[in-house]
Amino acid sequence: MSEQMTAKVDVDLAQPSILSRRSPWRYLMLLAGLAVLVMLPYWIYPPVAMDILCWGLFAISVDLLLGFTGLLSFGHAAFWGGSAYCTGLIAITWGVPFPVAVIGGSVFAMLIAWPIGWLSVRRTGIYFAMVTLAFAQMIYFIANQLRDLTGGENGLQGIPRTFFGIDAVENDSFYFYYAGAVLIVIGIAIAWQVVNSPFGRVLTAVRDNPARARALGYDVEVFKIKAFVISAGLAGLAGGVFAISHGFASLQELAWTTSGKVVLITVLGGIGTLWGGLVGAGVVVTLEDYLSSSGFEGIGLITGGIFVVIVLLFRHGIWGTARNALRRFVLDRRRATRD
Amino acid sequence: MSEFIQYTLQGLAAGGFYALSALGLAVIFGVLGVVNFSHGACYMLGAVIAAVLLAELSLGFWVALVVVPVIMFGFGVLMERLLVQWLLALDPLYNFLLTFGLTLILVEAVKLRYGVSGLPYEIPAGLGGQVTVGSVNLSVYAIFACVFSVVLCLAVGLLMTRTRIGMIVRAATEDPGRTRALGINVGRWVTPVFGFGIALAGLAGVLAAPTRAITAEMGSNFIIILFAVVVIGGLGSILGAVVAGFLVGLVEAYGVAYAPAYAQIVIFVLMAAVILVRPSGLFGREEVA
Numbered sequence: 141m142s143e144q145m146t147a148k149v150d151v152d153l154a155q156p157s158i159l160s161r162r163s164p165w166r167y168l169m170l171l172a173g174l175a176v177l178v179m180l181p182y183w184i185y186p187p188v189a190m191d192i193l194c195w196g197l198f199a200i201s202v203d204l205l206l207g208f209t210g211l212l213s214f215g216h217a218a219f220w221g222g223s224a225y226c227t228g229l230i231a232i233t234w235g236v237p238f239p240v241a242v243i244g245g246s247v248f249a250m251l252i253a254w255p256i257g258w259l260s261v262r263r264t265g266i267y268f269a270m271v272t273l274a275f276a277q278m279i280y281f282i283a284n285q286l287r288d289l290t291g292g293e294n295g296l297q298g299i300p301r302t303f304f305g306i307d308a309v310e311n312d313s314f315y316f317y318y319a320g321a322v323l324i325v326i327g328i329a330i331a332w333q334v335v336n337s338p339f340g341r342v343l344t345a346v347r348d349n350p351a352r353a354r355a356l357g358y359d360v361e362v363f364k365i366k367a368f369v370i371s372a373g374l375a376g377l378a379g380g381v382f383a384i385s386h387g388f389a390s391l392q393e394l395a396w397t398t399s400g401k402v403v404l405i406t407v408l409g410g411i412g413t414l415w416g417g418l419v420g421a422g423v424v425v426t427l428e429d430y431l432s433s434s435g436f437e438g439i440g441l442i443t444g445g446i447f448v449v450i451v452l453l454f455r456h457g458i459w460g461t462a463r464n465a466l467r468r469f470v471l472d473r474r475r476a477t478r479d
Numbered sequence: 480m481s482e483f484i485q486y487t488l489q490g491l492a493a494g495g496f497y498a499l500s501a502l503g504l505a506v507i508f509g510v511l512g513v514v515n516f517s518h519g520a521c522y523m524l525g526a527v528i529a530a531v532l533l534a535e536l537s538l539g540f541w542v543a544l545v546v547v548p549v550i551m552f553g554f555g556v557l558m559e560r561l562l563v564q565w566l567l568a569l570d571p572l573y574n575f576l577l578t579f580g581l582t583l584i585l586v587e588a589v590k591l592r593y594g595v596s597g598l599p600y601e602i603p604a605g606l607g608g609q610v611t612v613g614s615v616n617l618s619v620y621a622i623f624a625c626v627f628s629v630v631l632c633l634a635v636g637l638l639m640t641r642t643r644i645g646m647i648v649r650a651a652t653e654d655p656g657r658t659r660a661l662g663i664n665v666g667r668w669v670t671p672v673f674g675f676g677i678a679l680a681g682l683a684g685v686l687a688a689p690t691r692a693i694t695a696e697m698g699s700n701f702i703i704i705l706f707a708v709v710v711i712g713g714l715g716s717i718l719g720a721v722v723a724g725f726l727v728g729l730v731e732a733y734g735v736a737y738a739p740a741y742a743q744i745v746i747f748v749l750m751a752a753v754i755l756v757r758p759s760g761l762f763g764r765e766e767v768a
Contacts, residue, residue, distance in 0.1 A: 447580025
């Protein structure tokens with residue numbers, strides 16, 4: 141029974157990294173990534189580009205738990221949406237520059253994540269997914285109940301985009317994209333730093349062999365809670381920027397379909413790849429934007445269909461598949477040159 | 480006092496829907512190790528099919544009560560054969576995600592076909608109205624739904640404990656490897672058990688049809704509460720699913736009656752309390768972490 145419970149997702153991080161950390165390719169790829177980041181609002185409608193970055197960071201926060209700690213949170217909408225509301229309320233009430241409001245929202249997400257994480261890590265695997273899902277739904281009902289604060293079904297409207305009186309950022313979504321992207325990049329950098337730190341190594345150990353990690357003296361539950369709270373903070377960062385970008389926060393942000401969508405993006409991008417989240421977000425957000433602008437009604441058919449297909453046939457996701465193909469290619473080349 | 484009895488009855492009737500569905504969820508989980516996210520969608524399908532049978536073929540409630548579980552059984556068998564079986568050997572999270580994707584498809588498909596407003600369904604003739612016991616007015620249909628689900632849960636319980644099939648299923652739940660070693664073809668039971676679990680969800684849907692608004696979204700909240708039910712009862716436990724189902728139904732009904740603002744939240748507080756005190760659920764076995 142317990143064997144099937146432990147959430148070991150089949151990521152092959154154990155393979156030695158063929159593209160070594162010092163390799164110039166790494167920097168080239170990073171540069172290419174930054175170039176795409178800068179050019180994105182030239183290619184697509186800037187608010188959609190902003191959505192891609194927000195969902196990308198959101199998916200990265202889920203991957204931090206799923207891919208690197210072995211916990212599938214199916215309730216991350218609570219932190220994304222909780223932060224969206226909190227960010228909006230801070231921005232409306234005090235009119236502070238939006239990054240301050242977003243950081244406030246992110247801190248709020250971490251505050252609600254702590255008790256939820258504390259309770260949820262008592263269960264593992266599939267139970268963890270169910271428990272987080274249920275707690276997120278509880279947050280949804282609470283938000284719906286606090287109508288005076290959240291606007292209930294109507295959502296929180298008229299969130300201002302205050303930014304030190306700089307008119308271009310406040311009113312032009314093209315320039316706002318760059319201001320928001322800075323926050324998202326900081327979030328991604330934090331995620332990267334966490335994964336590649338000694339702390340991140342312990343998380344991987346907790347994922348692969350919790351009993352052994354415990355035997356080595358690590359308090360498994362405490363590490364899980366910390367990872368959960370950090371992940372919620374990143375989800376909150378993304379949700380806050382999302383709320384500012386759209387100028388409103390709705391109950392939809394807290395609904396379990398949102399939790400599901402971000403898991404879809406994570407799996408599509410590739411579990412345990414971190415960067416895959418951005419790729420997955422690019423695909424899902426542009427696809428949804430295309431479908432809704434072309435007047436197609438059944439978006440759920442498409443997203444659900446993608447879900448079924450990737451889970452059945454494409455479990456490494458886009459980034460994972462590309463990485464494996466690259467590894468195989470490099471290995472073959474090496475073998476060929478050696479012979 | 481009379482109000483309290485009414486709420487209790489409503490709670491037990493709603494609890495019956497939860498118990499039947501959670502029973503299906505528990506049986507599927509026990510034998511296949513799959514947490515079926517689409518269980519709420521199957522409950523919704525049961526109600527929608529009942530409404531469509533009535534509207535297009537004018538087949539009433541009693542026919543639906545027999546026909547819908549049969550249809551849903553077939554649907555479950557198809558689902559298991561076409562999709563679920565390919566992921567059984569992998570981490571259960573994959574089937575959780577697969578059935579989640581399936582939920583999105585089913586809900587959207589029903590929404591496209593039948594719209595977002597509810598389908599009409601009336602309380603069947605002979606079960607309408609109220610009955611007065613002493614000074615208390617009780618809805619006849621609520622009594623029927625309550626008794627029906629209790630009887631059904633007992634029947635499934637007897638099936639599980641008194642028959643050879645039940646014995647095999649329980650053994651397969653307990654230890655599939657050893658059951659196989661004793662010469663029982665566990666694989667043969669996987670598909671029918673899955674279909675049976677889905678049929679129970681569909682049946683709960685038919686039972687709920689006369690009392691709830693039949694919409695594509697009716698399963699969306701249901702599935703979350705169902706998860707809370709099985710977490711409270713202990714996912715591996717069939718008895719736990721039934722007891723927790725009725726318990727949650729009662730808690731919800733009292734919540735709606737005495738603290739309407741917090742009715743939905745109370746269930747999750749109950750779940751949190753159970754996790755805090757007994758992480759494996761009221762009737763669950765201890766997990767080896």
